[in-house]
Structure formats: structure tokens, C-alpha cells
Amino acid sequence: MGAITLTKLYDSEQLKHDIYKLSEHYDFIKVHTIGYSVLGEPLLELKIGEGDKRVHWNGAFHANEWITTPLLLKVVEEYAEGIIHGRQLEKELFSSTRLSVVPMVNPDGVNLFMHGSEIAKAYKDLVNKANHNHVNFTSWKANIRGVDLNNQFPAHWEVEKQRKPQDPNFRDYPGEKPLSEPESKAIYDLTQKSSFHRVLAFHSQGEVIYWGYQNKEPSQAKSIVGAFQAVSGYEPVHTIDSYAGYKDWFIQDYKREGYTVEVGKGINPLPWSTFNDHLKKVKPICFKSMEM
Incomplete structure (x- = not known):
């Protein structure tokens, strides 16, 4: 029986519940508010x-x-189980x-x-x-102020500003x-403080991995x-032809590996019924990102 709850109503309360269950169950998982x-x-960070x-x-x-949230938590849980069992x-x-x-x-x-x-x-x-004024929010990508958080980073942000919506919108x-929103600023600050060697941002959909930015990525990124x-x-x-994303800024400023991993194929939101199919592909990417 896993520590986390897999549910298609995976909101922030469910996330908090599962993160604290994981940290109780596995004492080597440390939880920080960033x-x-x-x-x-x-905004919770797990460190292992x-x-x-x-x-x-x-x-x-x-x-x-x-759906990328429970996918990552499930990978963390399976990683922790492997550690406990001495694999x-x-x-x-x-x-x-x-x-992180x-x-x-x-x-x-x-x-x-x-x-x-x-x-x-x-x-x-x-x-x-x-x-x-649509009744449901199935197409909503932005934060609560109508800002696209992955269009907020100082990597030719002005290009996106010129060609994207000029007012709060459900996307883009x-x-x-840049960094006007507390969520994007928190990730920016965490990254600066932590000096990561490699970052993977999980999105959906397309089953592609974007790995370059203006040829500033390191040479090993292609083999990775x-x-x-x-x-x-x-x-x-x-x-x-995209700018101002998290991995764009990371590659630009650090000249290190940044990847945007687009999980699954279809239309967002991906159906909950496809969760296990995605896990079979996401987990090996995650493990490989630590291994290499």
C-alpha cells in the first residue's frame, strides 16, 4: 500500500497530505517551503x-x-521504497x-x-x-492572476511580451x-540558491523533450x-520559437542542462485513466536524470 493517494482530484490539499505522509514514512525525505x-x-520542495x-x-x-504532480510524487515514492529495501x-x-x-x-x-x-x-x-466566461476551467494554464508562469523568466521575455496576450488570460x-508572480519568483530563487547541475520541468503533452536554448546548452545535453x-x-x-521559459532561463544563465519534458499525447488535461502509461515512461527519465 503506497503512502500517496492517486486521485483525479489532485489539488493542493491532496498534495500537502501526500507530501507529509511521505516525509513521515521516509525520514530521509526532507520538506521545505520555498x-x-x-x-x-x-510551494513545497522535497529533498532526497x-x-x-x-x-x-x-x-x-x-x-x-x-497530472505531472502525482506522477512526480509516485516516482519519488518508488525511489524511496528502493532506498528502504536496499536496492x-x-x-x-x-x-x-x-x-530537489x-x-x-x-x-x-x-x-x-x-x-x-x-x-x-x-x-x-x-x-x-x-x-x-466559460463555465469550466479545463483549458486554464495560468496562475490565479491570469499569468502564465512558464512565460515569466528573464530569457528574452520581451519577445513573448510583444507577441502574447496583453492582459490576464487563461494561457500565455x-x-x-519578468518574475512578477510569487510562484515563478520562488522557483527562480530556489534555482539560484541551489545551483542545480540539471533541471527537468515536466509539462504535458506531446511526448517530446525540449533540450536546447539558443545553442547555449552544454555539449553533453545531446547525449543525455x-x-x-x-x-x-x-x-x-x-x-x-519560444522564450521566457524556466529551462530557457536556466540554460541561458547557467550554461547547464535544462529539459522540458512533455508527458503523454493528446489534449490537456490528459485523461486520468492514462496515468500508469505515463508513469512507465516518466519514471525511467527521472531515474536516468540522477544516474548520468
């Missing part, structure tokens, strides 16, 4: 391992891509790697997706307008300035993403 969302939800290699995973930058690979990874995981970057947006505009409090009118609005492809079947894509 900041708070607009509505005051804690004692090594020198610093690897970071995050999920649910986008509200309707929330060789997991023991070696624990010794060599310091893993922020499973839900955008808790307000996920809660809006799950529960509707009643949870938006002072932002209820804003979200209804930004959602074009980059905000009034090839290893990810070998274990998952996800197609490497070097670059696209």
Missing part, C-alpha cells in the same frame, strides 16, 4: 540524497497539466545525488482547474473574464514584467537527452 502562491498556498550532483524536477507549472541502484543514486522536487509550481491554478472560480477569492472576476500572458529517449521513446527537440 515560497507561497498568490492565495497563500505553500547526500551526493554532490544536484538535480531538480518540477511539475504543474500549468494548471491543466496537473543497489537507488542506494547509489542516494549517495551520488541531491534531488517541486511537484506543484502552480497550486492556485490547479485548484481553480479542479474546483472552479469559487476558490479564486478576490480574483474571481478576473479569472472569469480571463477564461472568457507573460505578466507585466538521447538516453532519455532510449528509456522513454520521447522525441528530443533541440529548439522551438
